[in-house]
Amino acid sequence: MRIHNFKVGERGLNRFFGPLEARIMDILWARPGSSIREVQTALEQDKDVNFNTVMTVMNRLVDKGLLGKTQKGRTSLYQPVQSREAFMNDQSKELSQELVDEFGTLALNHMLDALDEADEGLIERLEMKIKQWKKENE
Missing domain, CATH: 1.10.1220 (Arc Repressor Mutant)
Incomplete structure (x- = not known):
């Protein structure tokens, strides 16, 4: 999986991702199989983030091949493709x-x-x- 935008002046995951993407990936590496609502709740500890924004970013990470998505009833669960x-x-x-x-x-x-x-x-x-x-x- 290739990340196209490496940012030299950044540190850690922010070299590869935007700030919200990096925080979402961190949460999912710590808690794979989380729903959008669970990720949003974890993000709210830092600052208020809209559910739709979290959903959009997580689905873009799926499209990029970084997250997998499974269904459990009507709930989508997300997990990183790699550790x-x-x-x-x-x-x-x-x-x-x-x-x-x-x-x-x-x-x-x-x-x-x-x-x-x-x-x-x-x-x-x-x-x-x-x-x-x-x-x-x-």
Whole structure:
């Protein structure tokens, strides 16, 4: 599933979604199988959000392939198609590939420069990944 609008200046889910979409996805990752009314109630803790607005956004997320929708009687229940972890993994993989495709070694050099601020565990995992990649590509 490809997200077309990556926002560089944002953080977390707001890099991929609008603010309301991000809040809805967070709620549904925490409570999969929720109805529109249940999501709206959870959103009201932050601020008043109209039922029709929540319904429209959730159905757009279904159209984008991010949410699944099932019927239980007359009530529609929504659940994320992927876990939050799988979604973030897929998006970071696609973004990394696009950066390497477009900027090549520049992107890789900048990623390595960013390791100056990384913890030792991350660097060790990267070294293991490089060794594994070399072994598989010999």
